[in-house]
Amino acid sequence: MALLQIAEPGMSTAPHQHRLAVGIDLGTTNSLVATVRSGMSVVLHDENGRGLLPSVVRYHEDGSTDVGYSAQAMQSRDPHNTIVSVKRFMGRGLRDLPDAGSMPYQFVDAPGMVQLKTVAGVKSPVEVSADILKVLRDRAEKALGGDLVGAVITVPAYFDDAQRQATKDAARLAGLNVLRLLNEPTAAAVAYGLDNAAEGVYAVYDLGGGTFDISILRLSKGVFEVLATNGDSALGGDDFDHRIYCWILEQAKLSGVKPQDTRLLLTRAREAKEDLTFRPEVRITAVLGAGEMVDLTLTSETFTDITSSLVNKTLAPTRKALRDAGLEPEDVKGVVMVGGATRMPQIQHAVGQFFRQEPLNNLDPDKVVALGAAIQANVLAGNRSDDDWLLLDVIPLSLGLETMGGLVEKVIPRNSTIPVARAQEFTTYKDGQTAMSIHVVQGERELVSDCRSLAKFELRGIPPMVAGGARIRVTFQVDADGLLSVSAREKSSGVEASIVVKPSYGLSDDEITRMLLTSQENAKADMAARALREQQVEAGRLIEAIEAALNENGDSLLSATERAEIDEGMAVLRRTLEGANHQLIKDQIEKLNHISEMFAGRRMDQSVQKALTGHKLEELEI
Amino acid sequence: MNFDFSRNHFELFGIPPLYQIDTIQLEQAYRDIQSQIHPDKFAHLSDAERRLSMQWSTQANEAYQTLKQPLGRACYLLHLNGVDIHEETNTVMSPAFLMQQMEWREAIGEARAAKDTSELEHLTGQLRTEIQAQQHQLADLLDKEKNYPKAAEIVRELKFMEKLREEINYALEALDA
Numbered sequence: 001m002a003l004l005q006i007a008e009p010g011m012s013t014a015p016h017q018h019r020l021a022v023g024i025d026l027g028t029t030n031s032l033v034a035t036v037r038s039g040m041s042v043v044l045h046d047e048n049g050r051g052l053l054p055s056v057v058r059y060h061e062d063g064s065t066d067v068g069y070s071a072q073a074m075q076s077r078d079p080h081n082t083i084v085s086v087k088r089f090m091g092r093g094l095r096d097l098p099d100a101g102s103m104p105y106q107f108v109d110a111p112g113m114v115q116l117k118t119v120a121g122v123k124s125p126v127e128v129s130a131d132i133l134k135v136l137r138d139r140a141e142k143a144l145g146g147d148l149v150g151a152v153i154t155v156p157a158y159f160d161d162a163q164r165q166a167t168k169d170a171a172r173l174a175g176l177n178v179l180r181l182l183n184e185p186t187a188a189a190v191a192y193g194l195d196n197a198a199e200g201v202y203a204v205y206d207l208g209g210g211t212f213d214i215s216i217l218r219l220s221k222g223v224f225e226v227l228a229t230n231g232d233s234a235l236g237g238d239d240f241d242h243r244i245y246c247w248i249l250e251q252a253k254l255s256g257v258k259p260q261d262t263r264l265l266l267t268r269a270r271e272a273k274e275d276l277t278f279r280p281e282v283r284i285t286a287v288l289g290a291g292e293m294v295d296l297t298l299t300s301e302t303f304t305d306i307t308s309s310l311v312n313k314t315l316a317p318t319r320k321a322l323r324d325a326g327l328e329p330e331d332v333k334g335v336v337m338v339g340g341a342t343r344m345p346q347i348q349h350a351v352g353q354f355f356r357q358e359p360l361n362n363l364d365p366d367k368v369v370a371l372g373a374a375i376q377a378n379v380l381a382g383n384r385s386d387d388d389w390l391l392l393d394v395i396p397l398s399l400g401l402e403t404m405g406g407l408v409e410k411v412i413p414r415n416s417t418i419p420v421a422r423a424q425e426f427t428t429y430k431d432g433q434t435a436m437s438i439h440v441v442q443g444e445r446e447l448v449s450d451c452r453s454l455a456k457f458e459l460r461g462i463p464p465m466v467a468g469g470a471r472i473r474v475t476f477q478v479d480a481d482g483l484l485s486v487s488a489r490e491k492s493s494g495v496e497a498s499i500v501v502k503p504s505y506g507l508s509d510d511e512i513t514r515m516l517l518t519s520q521e522n523a524k525a526d527m528a529a530r531a532l533r534e535q536q537v538e539a540g541r542l543i544e545a546i547e548a549a550l551n552e553n554g555d556s557l558l559s560a561t562e563r564a565e566i567d568e569g570m571a572v573l574r575r576t577l578e579g580a581n582h583q584l585i586k587d588q589i590e591k592l593n594h595i596s597e598m599f600a601g602r603r604m605d606q607s608v609q610k611a612l613t614g615h616k617l618e619e620l621e622i
Numbered sequence: 623m624n625f626d627f628s629r630n631h632f633e634l635f636g637i638p639p640l641y642q643i644d645t646i647q648l649e650q651a652y653r654d655i656q657s658q659i660h661p662d663k664f665a666h667l668s669d670a671e672r673r674l675s676m677q678w679s680t681q682a683n684e685a686y687q688t689l690k691q692p693l694g695r696a697c698y699l700l701h702l703n704g705v706d707i708h709e710e711t712n713t714v715m716s717p718a719f720l721m722q723q724m725e726w727r728e729a730i731g732e733a734r735a736a737k738d739t740s741e742l743e744h745l746t747g748q749l750r751t752e753i754q755a756q757q758h759q760l761a762d763l764l765d766k767e768k769n770y771p772k773a774a775e776i777v778r779e780l781k782f783m784e785k786l787r788e789e790i791n792y793a794l795e796a797l798d799a
């Protein structure tokens with residue numbers, strides 16, 4: 001008789017168990033975490049009942065951190081060490097930040113991504129974001145009473161590969177298993193669409209603290225298909241604050257403002273902006289460090305006036321997105337407003353005028369993204385969802401390669417539905433050329449220098465041939481997170497090189513490991529324990545997945561020998577799980593993955609057949 | 623790899639291999655397939671299943687994109703019928719067509735220089751009408767007459783016209799910025 005298996009506590013593999021998964025909106029101004037509880041998507045609160053977590057991190061000399069409201073309260077007093085709006089720095093170099101001079105930080109220009117000098121040492125934006133995510137992870141684990149299976153993290157739709165990769169790295173650093181990077185407007189569309197059973201073409205206008213996205217989606221029978229997306233990843237509510245700040249300096253005739261005063265006046269500017277949503281005018285008062293008094297009145301008319309160019313900056317991408325979707329403003333059935341900055345009356349007015357309809361404001365613009373992400377996380381974690389729906393998203397920016405003369409050859413055009421792969425052939429330009437350097441870029445412009453450089457790598461060992469003789473096939477693959485990997489292959493010799501696009505800006509695995517090691521709460525022993533724990537969870541997940549698959553159609557799709565091979569692989573993995581060697585478990589996971597690959601292939605094939613058969617039956621009925 | 627690349631795009635979606643297709647049927651088949659194989663359906667499963675689902679889903683997207691666009695569909699049909707459109711090598715076009723192309727380019731260039739958005743939009747409309755006429759002809763050549771060499775000629779011309787369309791869009795975008 002077979003021995004009964006008893007799962008380790010916390011590693012139960014019971015298929016009906018609800019898996020804990022969350023959606024996280026990692027915002028420029030505020031962050032939130034939400035989950036699906038008894039079929040409802042809800043935002044999780046802190047011990048004081050607050051859902052929003054200000055995306056502010058303050059570093060102390062002893063290495064400890066304050067995150068959220070407590071950090072926000074100190075931002076004027078300790079501006080160098082209190083990092084706000086860190087999202088603006090994700091995946092960005094110093095030269096990408098035109099207003100760096102007016103920010104109260106000590107920037108360190110590092111290759112790829114800018115870093116910030118604090119009393120606790122130099123911090124990368126990835127580390128700062130990870131500190132915010134850790135607080136949200138703790139909040140979720142406390143509220144839900146267990147380890148998370150994973151999280152869906154939202155990113156602006158217009159984030160490029162560098163910004164996405166940085167976000168994913170931050171989540172990894174915070175100890176989160178990323179189920180998916182989800183575009184913010186798409187997340188909002190899910191929450192809105194499911195809530196209102198919406199059908200037809202919708203626009204999501206998402207103006208957050210630091211980013212602007214416009215997405216055009218078609219909602220039809222449970223499919224959310226993004227037709228086009230556009231935006232500006234450096235435009236948001238912060239810029240409106242900044243305009244008021246500049247107006248204050250001008251009106252009060254201030255110059256050479258100290259960092260503390262800058263922070264104070266920016267805070268006053270933000271408060272004025274928020275008040276102008278409800279009032280025709282506001283009074284702005286402040287006492288600066290050197291005793292100067294600021295006492296001004298800002299009318300809503302002046303505010304509209306000094307920000308009209310910002311409002312227009314959102315309409316150009318909106319026009320582009322509609323054009324890419326092949327639609328006119330009147331084809332849009334509804335415009336869903338997302339992001340706190342859409343509360344500004346001049347935004348509501350401009351959007352209404354552009355689409356010739358009242359924008360939809362029936363969802364909380366601060367929460368809708370997190371709520372949508374939670375719904376997606378619940379499905380991705382494998383929890384049953386009542387209604388079966390599907391998301392088809394796109395990449396926001398074209399991907400290409402540098403060719404002769406610094407020109408860009410587009411390989412995958414923007415707004416291609418992901419996952420997507422495309423191959424392009426290139427050849428050598430010199431006789432006897434044995435290597436080729438491959439430069440991957442992202443953007444819409446014709447010149448390499450106007451696009452973002454994503455990665456450079458070399459294909460070596462090409463057999464010497466006459467110029468134009470070699471056939472080098474470069475393949476781009478973009479996965480469902482919108483992340484790119486590139487491989488190159490010389491066809492006649494089979495020489496190959498591939499790269500997951502990250503080195504020129506992102507963090508290498510070594511860097512992440514180093515950060516994990518140096519971060520205070522991760523002493524070395526913890527690291528080993530965590531590595532083991534991660535592999536155990538991964539192994540548990542794999543065994544569970546294969547068991548479920550075997551139960552479903554192991555008998556019909558596998559021969560007795562094949563079945564025995566998989567069973568054996570699972571038995572070996574289970575045995576290694578008894579030990580504490582994470583590397584051994586990892587190796588065995590890989591082996592089992594390999595063994596079960598053909599089974600996975602057959603299951604997939606059957607799924608497609610099923611989809612087709614179902615379709616043909618429908619046709620017969622007509 | 624186990625997945626079946628031998629099925630052609632039409633077979634994948636269960637639709638007849640014709641230029642004139644029922645686009646709603648195509649769309650429905652595409653959505654049905656993605657509902658089964660999209661990576662979101664496999665996010666909680668093994669690496670192998672996740673990887674395969676990405677490859678399958680990529681393949682379905684590629685097939686759908688090819689068949690959805692009339693020009694892509696025409697090229698693909700020609701390819702299935704063993705006719706290569708010889709884009710790179712066969713650049714022989716009728717003088718009348720080339721003349722017309724030059725006129726188009728001039729008109730676009732002038733409108734662009736004059737920053738005349740409405741003229742550019744007018745040109746888009748005009749171009750659309752011409753493309754539609756060509757597409758009608760293509761339907762007869764591919765589906766009824768099965769005259770593939772002649773169809774390949776029209777496809778080559780349509781490619782030029784697509785480039786014009788891109789150029790207009792590019793000009794409109796430049797004016798927007």
